Amino acid sequence: MKKIAILQSNYIPWKGYFDLIDSVDEFIVYDTVQYTRRDWRNRNLIKTNKGLSWLSIPVDTKGKYEAKINEINVTNFSWIFTHQNLIMENYRNSLFFTEVMSWLQRLYKEIKDNEIFMLSDINLTFIKEINKKLGIETEIRLSQQFEKKSGKNENLIEICKQCNANIYLSGPAAKSYVNETEFNENGIKVEWMNYSGYPEYDQLFGDFEHGVSIIDVFFNIGFDNAYKMIKKDRE
Template sequence: MKKVAILQSNYIPWKGYFDMINMVDEFVLYDCVQYTKNDWRNRNLIKTPNGVQWLTIPCRFESMSQKINETKVSDKLWASKHFKTISQNYSKAKHFKEYKDLFENLYKEVADEELLSAINYKFLVAINEILGIKTKISKCEDFNLTEGQTLRLVQICKDAGATHYLSGPSAKNYLDESLFEEAGIKVEWMGYSGYGEYEQLYPPFVHGVSIIDLIFNEGSNATKYMNSFNPNFAIEIC
């Protein structure tokens, strides 16, 4: 059995994104599709004393047909600004000092990176390592892409040798499951309920913030608050 998920890259995503990565054998970054402004591709949320705050990578929007993997950063000072904001708001977190140097070096490393996809990829790989996630990360450019919204996903799964496809719940609006069935691939749906609360700065508690919030607050215990590390967690099988 081999399980595959296919999803656009996000900037320092929330814990649910990493749960999805951890639930599969291969995770394909689907950045060969249209870039959408004001979305999770280039921004995410952190906690502050004044509530949640967006951290946004400034990007050039040049055309409606622009793909995620073609999207370029428009201000090279963004990385130092983001790390400064993170430091100001998480310096009192229990495990911030433990991970400070790692993230500071990571932000320095991506500061001169031009492509948004490359930045997101480096953060995903680094955070996977922190969490102990061993899933293979591939890119849509590694595959022969066909036409058709669902057919393309099916073909990627076939090329990857998948027997199961794990999808995010929002895809229920458009995914043609019969095409997966014809290819002998079972579709499963990711769920994001049942998360427990952890020791978070600045109440009230908010689940939908970047994974860095969980890492800085819980350190090596972070995975105890993620569903995919719970042996009793079950996904919906279609």
């Protein structure tokens, strides 16, 4: 049996994103679909002393109303300075600040030095490096590597077939459009990801928040302990 997940790339995603990747044999970055504004593609949340705050990458969407995610780009790298400053300001008192900040600065420098302008490539840079820190070895492929079919369900099913997958693991938000009957008719079982039951850890700034970037886990408990925070205890 082979299980895969297919999901758009996000900027420094939350822990559930990596739990999903770790739960499958192969993960497909689904960036050949339309870019959605005010979504997770180019931004994510961190905790601050004033509450939750967005780290948003400014992207060029002028006239690109139907552009695919992998066609969206940044125009400069000034956002890197802004993000680094906001992260440093709010995590400087975390237990693992020096180690994690050094790692983040290296990634941001790599993006700038290598002139990585495409949003998908920026996101993938972070996703791959975060996987390494979590010890996740799931194979990652891009949706552009696969033949495309018209229709949401048809395209997802086609990717599953080309991956020789028997099980498709999906996030619960897709229940509004995923037709399980069509998947079953093609010999593919649909399973739904459950994002409940994550353990809490010592977190800065008040009440615990699960839905923040994975970097919050790294800063507060370190790289070596982070993996256990993305796995759920539902026994």
